[in-house]
Amino acid sequence: MLLRSISRRLLIGLIQLLGLTIAVFFLIRLLPADPVSRLVGMNASEQAYAQAQAQLGLDKPVLEQLALYLGLMPGTQPGLLQGSLGISWVTNSPVTSEIAAYLPVTLELITLAFLLAFVVAVPVGMLSALNPGGRADKGVFVYSLFAGSQPEFWWGLLFVYVFFFQLGVAPAPLGRLSPMTSPPEWVTGFILIDTLIAGQPAKFVEALHHLMMPVFTLGFVLSGPIIKMVRQNMVRALQSDFVLYANCVGLPRKRVARYALRAAMAPSMTLIGILYGFMLSGAVLVESVFSLGGIGQYAIRSVLAFDYPAIQGVVLVITAISLLVYLALDLIHAAIDPRIAH
Amino acid sequence: MNTPVNTPLSAPLIEVRDLQVTYRTDKVATRPVDGVSFAINPREVVGLIGDAGSGKSTTALALLGLARPPGRITGGQIRFDGRDLLTLPDTDLRDIRGRDIGIIVQNPRASLNPMLRVGRQIGFAYQAHNPATEAEARKQAVEMLRMVGINDPERRAEAFAHELSGGMAQRALIAMALSSRPKLLIADEPTSGLDVTIQAQFLDQMWQTVQETGSAILLITQELGVIANYCDRVLVLHDGRIVEDAPVRQFFDAPAHPYSQEVLGLRRSADAAAPVREGTAAPLVTLDALTKHFPLRGSDKVVQAVDKVTLTIGKGEAVGLVGESGSGKTTVGRCLLQLVPPTSGRIAFAGSDITALPPTEMRALREKMQIVFQDPFDSLNPRWTLAQILAEPLKIHAPASAAAHRTRAAEALRLVDLDPALLDRRPRGLGASTLQRVNIARALILNPEFVVLDEPTSVLAPRARTSLIGLLARLQAELGISFLFISHDLTTVRYLCQRVAVMYLGQIVEQGTVEQVFNNPRHPYSQALLSAHLFPDPTWRRVDHPVREALQGEIPSPIDVPKGCYLASRCPHAVDACRAVPQVLEPLADGRNLRCARVVKGEV
Structure with a gap:
């Protein structure tokens, strides 16, 4: 039953991805932009222009371009069906391998940031709901006043100033490792995993040290909405009939709090999922502050250069990850709340 | 079988004095419970009646020291077991709730935790007041479910609240409320939303259970029939105060307060002169x-x-x-x-x-x-x-x-x-x-x-x-x-x-005519329906005499209707022929129509 519903969701996800790919394919080409002249320059000869256009395949009819991209024309070049996202027009290297280089940076950063935010925000939100007007609740108010009203890059800069420049406990915001260290052999792209695979604990610690500030910054900003959501859902759960009844039968305070937390977590998971999908590209500001080349930066670069295959690749990958995250969260949601039928 | 209709002379189990609950929203304060005082004696069934919004449910919760937010208990005393519940520390109060005072609330399905299996919830309630391992608590939960008349309690214990019917959820709630054998059971409209046949079964069962465990009941209801049939004494709540406190027969015979007189008005005029008119031929x-x-x-x-x-x-x-x-x-x-x-x-x-x-x-x-x-x-x-x-x-x-x-x-x-x-x-x-x-x-x-x-x-x-x-x-x-x-x-x-x-x-x-059907129902279903109905008459109480004509089981699904008589699976008089032959509506000599071959032939 569970497996069937998962595979059904995955199948629907694939169809969604295909639809999105085709939509994005046409939408990009509707942009009032000329990627060829962007590549060859404004002063290029007509001949050079035509040559570049032919090289990019832009001289062919649009439907043929789509078929090529999808990999429906065997014997020409590998397409989506063959697992290729095409060749970047700017760098001439496969989009797949470029995304494989950029994506893990972002995934690592935001996954850790979400873990941090989750671990901090859920108990804080819960405490502030259990004792409205109490110390935790007041703290939350002050925090959300500040954290919520300032952009994350500003917090990043502030933390760099305090922890690197003033206190010296954080490393310089210059990437995932210090510039003097050679990176470990590329296996997964996740530096924490790769250093462990390579058996270099010193580098693992160094990578962790470098991740500390960006993760903290992002976690700091992300905690705000999560705390609010948990608090609000928890307050609502505490007023529900079943919590009242749990008090009526004299369950211990702790058990009642657990009842309410579980009821509050189910809807909060939805917000966390949406935030995660959003942060895949939304973490770009924090990544820039700490010189981490993430998928967001790759996306911006591609858009500015009209690098069609790269844009398509980024959209596709981010969507695919978001869909997987939503699926995972729906499964968690169903595990928390049995009323959610598969 | 007979319970004393008059209150026994012993120390009250619970004594409420000048109880007040205040709701404060944006500077406006309302007081749905405004100086309620009453007492309940051991083994007594006390009815609490009043209009919607008269403060019945608020009073019920307040007896446990609880109020729905933003309400607060703002005054009064609740003496129980020699202590004032309103001044007890939270942990002591929690010990009393559920162990000494159990409550069944309206809206049973929403009152069960939607995310936990029913058996587990009952187990938690049991464990909160009794030293028990997980396995013992589970066993107790199944036992309680069986006691409140749930078929196949092992399977039902595994159900979630949304998988239960309203009646089933109500029973699960009772099982939880009674799991620690409380001395006082507060039942807040325990049968609202239930059908008459189920309501009667259910109240019988609750009454029976409480008699067996020797508890007292505070039964909150809007139904005079329920009061008349199950209660020893009646409290009338009006505008946040108890305006009448009388033994049940006295209440029905000579209500003192104008509100009580109004509530009972229909019954009295019905006794006096029910509008009997011949249906015209056309x-x-x-x-x-x-x-x-x-x-x-x-x-x-x-x-x-x-x-x-x-x-x-x-x-x-x-x-x-x-x-x-x-x-x-x-x-x-x-x-x-x-x-x-x-x-x-x-x-x-x-x-x-x-x-x-x-x-x-x-x-x-x-x-x-x-x-x-x-x-x-x-x-x-x-x-x-x-x-x-x-x-x-x-x-x-x-x-x-x-x-x-x-x-x-x-x-x-x-x-x-x-x-x-x-x-x-x-x-x-x-x-x-x-x-x-x-x-x-x-x-x-x-x-x-x-x-x-x-x-x-x-x-x-x-x-x-x-x-x-x-x-x-x-x-x-x-x-x-x-x-x-x-x-x-x-x-x-x-x-x-x-x-x-x-x-x-x-x-x-x-x-048939009202007189025919109500005074002498002939069809087994009509008989069951009428015997389950709680007429507001305290002189012929359901709990004082054995009840006949109870139907077994549940109504068949209207999708797969039985081949023969639809009632055959529940009817005490059913024979094989009933199950095989569809019944037809036949006119009787006295003018009524009846769909039961056995009654028509005079076999029943």
Whole structure:
């Protein structure tokens, strides 16, 4: 039953991805932009222009371009069906391998940031709901006043100033490792995993040290909405009939709090999922502050250069990850709340 | 078997003194419980009655030291076991809740944790007050579920709240409330929303359980029948105060407070002079083999909601249609007015067939036949003033100037005993009882000959119900309108109707005059329905004599109806022939119709 519903969701996800790919394919080409002249320059000869256009395949009819991209024309070049996202027009290297280089940076950063935010925000939100007007609740108010009203890059800069420049406990915001260290052999792209695979604990610690500030910054900003959501859902759960009844039968305070937390977590998971999908590209500001080349930066670069295959690749990958995250969260949601039928 | 109706002379189990609960919202403070004082003795069943909003449920919660936020208990004492609950520390109070005082609340399904299996929840409640391992708690939970009469408790313990029916959830709640054998059980409208046969079973069981465990009950209800049949003493709560505290017989014989007198008014006038009139010979509405099937989505099966119902309503006659929920009563009413098209059968109004009428003619005919729905809130447009609401049918059927319509609307309000000054009010803020009168006024404004009343009193508090029934009786007598009165409330039907039809699973099983059916029901289902009904008569209490004619099991599904008699699976008199042969409605010598071959042949 569970497996069937998962595979059904995955199948629907694939169809969604295909639809999105085709939509994005046409939408990009509707942009009032000329990627060829962007590549060859404004002063290029007509001949050079035509040559570049032919090289990019832009001289062919649009439907043929789509078929090529999808990999429906065997014997020409590998397409989506063959697992290729095409060749970047700017760098001439496969989009797949470029995304494989950029994506893990972002995934690592935001996954850790979400873990941090989750671990901090859920108990804080819960405490502030259990004792409205109490110390935790007041703290939350002050925090959300500040954290919520300032952009994350500003917090990043502030933390760099305090922890690197003033206190010296954080490393310089210059990437995932210090510039003097050679990176470990590329296996997964996740530096924490790769250093462990390579058996270099010193580098693992160094990578962790470098991740500390960006993760903290992002976690700091992300905690705000999560705390609010948990608090609000928890307050609502505490007023529900079943919590009242749990008090009526004299369950211990702790058990009642657990009842309410579980009821509050189910809807909060939805917000966390949406935030995660959003942060895949939304973490770009924090990544820039700490010189981490993430998928967001790759996306911006591609858009500015009209690098069609790269844009398509980024959209596709981010969507695919978001869909997987939503699926995972729906499964968690169903595990928390049995009323959610598969 | 007999419990002392008078209170025993011993120290009270719980004593409430000057209890106050205050709700404070934005500087406005209301006090739904304002100085309540009473006591309950051990082994006593005390009824608490009062209108909606009189503070009954708030009082119940306050007895546990709880108030729904933003309410607070702001004063008074609750002495229990020599201690004042309101000054106890939280942990001690939690020990008393559930262990010494159990509570069953309204809305049982919402009161169960939707995310935990029922058995586990009951186990938690048990573990909170008894040293028990997980396995012992589970065993106890299953045991409790069995005790409250749940079939297959092992399986039900694994269910989630949303998988249980309302009645089942109610039982699970009782199992939880009684798991630690409390000395006092507070039952807040424990049977609201249950069918009569189930309600009686259920109250019997609760009464039995409490007798066995030696507890006392505070039974909160709006049903006089429940009070009369199960309680030793009655408390009347009005405007946040106890206005009457009397033994049950004294309460029914000589109510002291004006509110109590009003609540009991119907019963007394019913005893004095029930409106007995002969149904005139001329039939106004005739149903001939009316059948309605609802197709099931994604299947070629159908829900058989109404099965060949044949019924006649004479001019000026009130016919009651009774039966449990799901028996098809409401569908009959709607088919009758062509609000849903019948699958087959014939409906005649004033002699002419209206089943095949073109839409325009049908619309013109609607002037003569109207309906009042169950929910007074949902059936009125909240954005319109009462004047607009009442004038709407006039605009369609009797065009005239706005001023003329307004005059008619004011008349209609006066007809239902409402102040015409309400014309410019909107439904918001007017009580259920007022709104239901507006619904009736709207139905009557076109001077119809026939009105379907679909459970018009079921959402009303006892006092409002009494006065609405009085109004309906008056209107019928004055205006000579024919009524089809659809209700599960047999007390009302008995008072208001001349003839009655009993429905079970889409079929009429018995039909006759009110006297025939109520005084001497012949069909086994009618017998069970009537014996389950709690008439407000404290001299013949259900708990004082053994009850016969109880039905076993549950109503069969209307999708796969039994081949033979629909009642056979639950009937105490069923023989093999009943299960094989479909029963037909046959006329008896005394004028009634009956769908039971064995009774007709005189075998039962």
